Each structure stands twice: as structure tokens, then as C-alpha cells.
Amino acid sequence: MERKEFLKTSLGLSLGIFAGTNILKAKSTNDYLVPDEMKPINGKYELPKLGYAYNALEPFIDAQTMEIHHTKHHQAYITKLNEGLSKEPAVLQKSLEELFHDLDKQSKELIPVLRNHGGGHWNHSFFWEQLKVGTSMGENFTTLAIKSFGSVEMFQNTFNKMALSIFGSGWCWVILQNNQLKIVNSPNQENPLMNAPKESQNKIKILFGIDVWEHAYYLKYQNKRADYVTAFWSVLNWDVVEKRIN
Ligand code: MN3
Numbered sequence: 163m164e165r166k167e168f169l170k171t172s173l174g175l176s177l178g179i180f181a182g183t184n185i186l187k188a189k190s191t192n193d194y195l196v197p198d199e200m201k202p203i204n205g206k207y208e209l210p211k212l213g214y215a216y217n218a219l220e221p222f223i224d225a226q227t228m229e230i231h232h233t234k235h236h237q238a239y240i241t242k243l244n245e246g247l248s249k250e251p252a253v254l255q256k257s258l259e260e261l262f263h264d265l266d267k268q269s270k271e272l273i274p275v276l277r278n279h280g281g282g283h284w285n286h287s288f289f290w291e292q293l294k295v296g297t298s299m300g301e302n303f304t305t306l307a308i309k310s311f312g313s314v315e316m317f318q319n320t321f322n323k324m325a326l327s328i329f330g331s332g333w334c335w336v337i338l339q340n341n342q343l344k345i346v347n348s349p350n351q352e353n354p355l356m357n358a359p360k361e362s363q364n365k366i367k368i369l370f371g372i373d374v375w376e377h378a379y380y381l382k383y384q385n386k387r388a389d390y391v392t393a394f395w396s397v398l399n400w401d402v403v404e405k406r407i408n
Contacts (some may be wrong), residue, residue, distance in 0.1 A: 200284060202247070207240050207283055209233070219293055221384040221392040224382045234291070234378050239351070246275030258284050262355040281351030282366025285333060285371065292370045292402045300404035303369070310343035312332050318395070321345050325391045328374050335371040338407060343369075369406050370398060 200207075212232060217225035245255055250272055253261060258280050261268065265276055299307075303316060311317035324345045326335035332349045346354055358366055372394050378392035 200287065201256075202244075202254055205248070205251070205254050206244050209237050209240055210290065214294070214350065219295060219397045220394045223293075223379075227377075227379065227381045230381075231286075235375075236283070236286040239279045239286065243275060243279035243283050245274065246279060260356055260366045263355070263358060263360060265356045277356065278351050281353055281356070282353075285351055285353055285373065288368065289371060289373055291401050292406075293397045294399035294401070295397055297398070297400040299400045302306055302407045303403055304337065306341075306343045306407070309341075316345065322388075322391050325394075326388055327371050330362065331375040333373055337368045338367040338369055341363055354396050362369060367406060370401050 170190070209232070212228075215225075216228040216232070219228060228407065250269065253268070253272065258276075261276050262284070265273060268276060285388065299314070307314045307317040311320060321334065324347055328334060328347050328349070333351075333353065334345065334347050335354055337344050337346060337354050348354065348356075352374055353371070354366055354368055360377060372391065374391075379387065382395075383390040
């Protein structure tokens with residue numbers, strides 16, 4: 163079996179081709195922008211468009227879950243983030259990433275706003291951007307996975323275990339640091355940028371993450387988080403992951 167085919171099969175990736183675009187803040191359909199500098203527009207954050215239809219991830223993630231997740235859950239984080247930031251207008255000049263990096267240096271009123279609602283907005287924007295059915299793991303990621311975990315299978319098994327080990331709500335992330343892949347969990351709406359030391363923050367790149375809050379999967383998978391984590395591999399946009407590496 164050819165190596166690429168083997169990887170595809172072993173990851174259970176769909177071979178289906180989806181012709182839609184998957185761009186959150188695109189300059190063109192072939193371009194995309196990681197939200198590494200999310201700033202409010204006219205003092206407010208807004209709900210980003212998905213760049214694909216709510217049913218685009220069927221049957222792995224259902225349309226109803228996507229619509230509620232996007233228009234209700236994500237919107238609620240944005241509404242509360244805007245509310246919280248409006249009380250401290252000076253921070254509106256800064257990007258969310260700058261504020262995350264210096265999270266514990268913010269006022270005690272602002273810290274929970276940023277941690278919960280700032281994180282909620284950033285994490286979901288980042289998540290939507292990396293979803294698409296029918297892509298395959300790229301060369302750069304494959305090389306990193308083998309180097310860091312011994313094999314693609316070991317990488318994937320470790321990720322699955324980590325995602326399943328989160329007690330309650332949170333995220334499991336794959337980050338690139340010192341040219342090694344690492345898998346890290348964060349509770350609630352936290353992410354690996356929060357309170358990361360500046361120098362190492364510059365070196366940390368988040369490549370992708372999975373939202374394991376029940377709202378991300380409960381309608382379709384109920385209590386079976388493992389089935390949702392398995393399905394996630396069929397909707398991860400490996401093309402975006404490759405771009406995030408570079
Ligand atoms: Mn969510």
C-alpha cells in the first residue's frame with residue numbers, strides 16, 4: 163500500500179471531496195489567515211462567518227449542532243466578551259493574543275472575561291477554520307508526528323487518549339514547540355497561549371484543537387465522546403494544519 167493511502171486508511175479519513183471553501187478571514191479562496199492577531203472592529207468583536215455550510219461536515223458533525231454551536235454558543239462568548247471589554251476600553255487597542263499572553267497582569271475584573279469569553283471567541287474562531295471533510299495529512303505534519311511520537315498511529319492514539327481524559331469541559335490541543343509536536347489539554351475555554359512566557363509564546367504555534375464541551379457533540383453522540391473524537395479525524399482540515407506549521 164502506498165504510504166499516503168496507508169495513512170489515510172489508518173486515520174479513517176474520508177476520501178470524499180468537498181468543493182466548498184473553509185476560510186474564516188480570507189483574502190481569496192486560496193488564502194487564509196490564522197487569527198494570530200484578533201482585534202475588535204470599531205470596539206467590538208463580531209461572529210465570524212464559517213466559510214462553509216452548517217451541513218458541510220455531515221455525517222461526522224451534524225448541521226443542527228454546527229448551527230447552535232456557532233450562532234448560540236460562540237455568539238454568547240462574543241456578547242459577553244464585548245460587554246466585559248467595554249468597561250476597560252484601553253484594552254480594545256490590544257489583540258486577544260497579547261492579552262492572553264499577559265493574562266494574569268490584567269485587572270481582576272478583566273481576567274475572567276478574557277479567560278472565559280475571550281478564550282471562547284478565540285478558540286471557536288480557530289476551530290471553525292480548521293474543519294473540512296476530505297483532506298489528507300500533509301507531509302510536514304506527518305514528518306513531525308513521526309519525529310515526536312514515533313509514528314502517526316502513536317500520535318493519533320495519544321491525542322485520542324488525551325481528548326478523552328479531559329474531565330468536564332475543555333479542549334485538547336496540538337502545539338508545535340521547539341520543532342516538536344506536543345499534545346496539551348486546557349479546561350473550559352483556556353488555551354495554550356494564556357500566560358505563556360513571551361519568548362516561548364513566540365515559539366508556540368497551536369496547530370489544531372478539539373472542542374470537547376458536550377455542546378460540540380451531544381445532539382449526535384450523546385455521552386459517547388469517543389465516537390465524536392473518532393469522527394473529528396474525518397473533519398480536520400489538514401491543509402489548514404500544514405499552513406499553520408509554516
Ligand atoms: Mn464549543
